Amino acid sequence: xxxxxxxxxxxxxxxxxxxxxxxxxxxxxxxxxxxxxxxxxxxxxxxxxxxxxxxxxxxxxxxxxxxxxxxxxxxxxxxxxxxxxxxxxxxxxxxxxxxxxxxxxxxxxxxxxxxxxxxxxxxxxxxxxxxxxxxxxxxxxxxxxxxxxxxxxxxxxxxxxxxxxxxxxxxxxxxxx
Numbered sequence: 787x788x789x790x791x792x793x794x795x796x797x798x799x800x801x802x803x804x805x806x807x808x809x810x811x812x813x814x815x816x817x818x819x820x821x822x823x824x825x826x827x828x829x830x831x832x833x834x835x836x837x838x839x840x841x842x843x844x845x846x847x848x849x850x851x852x853x854x855x856x857x858x859x860x861x862x863x864x865x866x867x868x869x870x871x872x873x874x875x876x877x878x879x880x881x882x883x884x885x886x887x888x889x890x891x892x893x894x895x896x897x898x899x900x901x902x903x904x905x906x907x908x909x910x911x912x913x914x915x916x917x918x919x920x921x922x923x924x925x926x927x928x929x930x931x932x933x934x935x936x937x938x939x940x941x942x943x944x945x946x947x948x949x950x951x952x953x954x955x956x957x958x959x960x961x962x963x
Contacts, residue, residue, distance in 0.1 A: 798896050799904065800879040806911050807872035813922060814865035821858040824851040824932055835936055847935070850928055857925035864918030868911050875907045916959050923952040 934941030
């Protein structure tokens with residue numbers, strides 16, 4: 787990417803925040819669409835099995851459904867926060883209400899520049915986006931477990947696959963910090 791100059795810092799920083807805003811909006815839409823999926827009555831094909839195994843009155847399964855709902859609400863809220871902060875910073879950069887630090891840009895990378903001049907916004911956008919994505923992924927793991935409750939081993943396997951993906955995201959994010 788080369789050395790940052792006064793002319794390209796605003797453009798690159800604005801692109802960074804815009805590139806976080808779009809996936810956050812997609813994820814927020816997915817969260818709001820599926821937020822109450824496990825609060826509905828079970829499908830007809832599962833009603834007799836659920837009644838036979840006492841699923842409707844089972845405290846662990848109710849807890850799982852409520853945990854799913856809370857994780858989806860959390861993911862939605864975090865992604866909306868990401869969208870809001872990204873939009874505010876992008877607008878600030880686009881309308882030139884931002885003035886760079888008086889220090890020279892020198893050989894700073896874009897991340898160094900963002901941490902220097904937009905530390906709070908950079909941290910909020912990065913942290914909220916990842917935390918929202920993790921909340922969404924964990925909620926989907928719970929949903930897989932619930933959907934495959936009739937097939938215990940398969941449900942646990944599916945849930946573990948999604949939890950492995952979530953832990954991979956955390957490891958990758960930690961290595962990139």
